[in-house]
Amino acid sequence: xxxxxxxxIPFKGGSTYPGKLAQAMARRSSQRLGDAxxxxxxxxxxxxxxxxxxxxxxxxxxxQDEFVIVTQGTCTxxxxxxxxxxxxxxxxxxxxxxxxxxxxxxxxxxxxxFLVVGTRTETETGHYSDLDMKxxxxxxxxxxxxxxxxxxxxxxxxx
Amino acid sequence: xxxxxxxxIPFKGGSTYPGKLAQAMARRSSQRLGDAxxxxxxxxxxxxxxxxxxxxxxxxxxxQDEFVIVTQGTCTxxxxxxxxxxxxxxxxxxxxxxxxxxxxxxxxxxxxxFLVVGTRTETETGHYSDLDMKxxxxxxxxxxxxxxxxxxxxxxxxx
Numbered sequence: 056x057x058x059x060x061x062x063x064i065p066f067k068g069g070s071t072y073p074g075k076l077a078q079a080m081a082r083r084s085s086q087r088l089g090d091a092x093x094x095x096x097x098x099x100x101x102x103x104x105x106x107x108x109x110x111x112x113x114x115x116x117x118x119q120d121e122f123v124i125v126t127q128g129t130c131t132x133x134x135x136x137x138x139x140x141x142x143x144x145x146x147x148x149x150x151x152x153x154x155x156x157x158x159x160x161x162x163x164x165x166x167x168x169f170l171v172v173g174t175r176t177e178t179e180t181g182h183y184s185d186l187d188m189k190x191x192x193x194x195x196x197x198x199x200x201x202x203x204x205x206x207x208x209x210x211x212x213x214x
Numbered sequence: 215x216x217x218x219x220x221x222x223i224p225f226k227g228g229s230t231y232p233g234k235l236a237q238a239m240a241r242r243s244s245q246r247l248g249d250a251x252x253x254x255x256x257x258x259x260x261x262x263x264x265x266x267x268x269x270x271x272x273x274x275x276x277x278q279d280e281f282v283i284v285t286q287g288t289c290t291x292x293x294x295x296x297x298x299x300x301x302x303x304x305x306x307x308x309x310x311x312x313x314x315x316x317x318x319x320x321x322x323x324x325x326x327x328f329l330v331v332g333t334r335t336e337t338e339t340g341h342y343s344d345l346d347m348k349x350x351x352x353x354x355x356x357x358x359x360x361x362x363x364x365x366x367x368x369x370x371x372x373x
Binding site for chain 2: 056057058059061088089091092093094095096097099119120122124126132134136139141144145146147148149150151153155157170172174
């Protein structure tokens with residue numbers, strides 16, 4: 056039925072980032088609400104950040120609109136303009152193609168949760184603001200490279 | 215900047231429903247968060263229901279995924295399966311083409327708020343579960359008709 060049974064949707068951790076970059080995603084987990092409810096046109100995830108955790112490496116999307124609303128605790132939105140404290144009910148939008156890299160970090164001493172919505176597209180490019188890295192996505196999956204398209208270095212990924 | 219200044223985004227009432235059908239939308243208002251933040255691929259609205267208000271006439275979408283999360287108060291989700299109480303944090307999904315008409319009603323004595331996300335598409339058809347009515351949308355706007363495409367009757371819209 057349309058109302059989701061949240062108790063049946065697990066919070067899962069893990070990361071698609073290569074090598075040691077995945078370590079930045081420790082203490083972050085998420086519930087894939089949209090998938091659980093049969094949505095396909097956009098993803099909707101409830102993200103839980105333990106103290107010290109980050110939502111992602113700081114990035115922006117070229118093709119996908121992104122929206123967040125904090126639902127519990129305190130998050131710090133970090134973007135090109137600095138740090139912005141976000142409390143429950145606070146919202147932020149990241150239009151596709153806006154080259155303002157962003158992520159949310161939990162700098163508090165209690166868990167924080169936010170809901171994030173992102174369009175599903177057949178292809179996508181994401182740029183990482185603080186690293187020489189981009190990600191391209193197509194039907195074959197994700198591919199992380201340096202910004203010029205060359206492979207990530209051993210120094211970057213620790214392999 | 216990405217973080218929205220919610221104090222600058224008005225809650226607006228009103229309805230696109232024709233004639234007396236618009237009366238069903240009294241005591242409902244919404245903040246157009248996605249539009250305010252420059253999103254175009256989906257709409258994100260914070261909807262406020264005063265006691266007795268409804269989110270919409272009970273309906274379903276053929277082309278647009280819909281997602282809701284209650285953020286304050288208590289809403290009653292009414293769909294083909296009956297009534298489902300929704301408290302803050304409760305979520306529901308309505309995949310495009312799922313012919314389960316739904317709306318949220320505030321049966322409590324305090325205001326309720328929910329966030330709703332809906333895909334933006336170039337065309338759309340919506341079906342109303344409790345009325346002989348559908349809506350079609352294209353570049354020229356909305357058009358409400360009977361389910362067979364004929365004009366709504368004077369009895370239906372009170373004109």
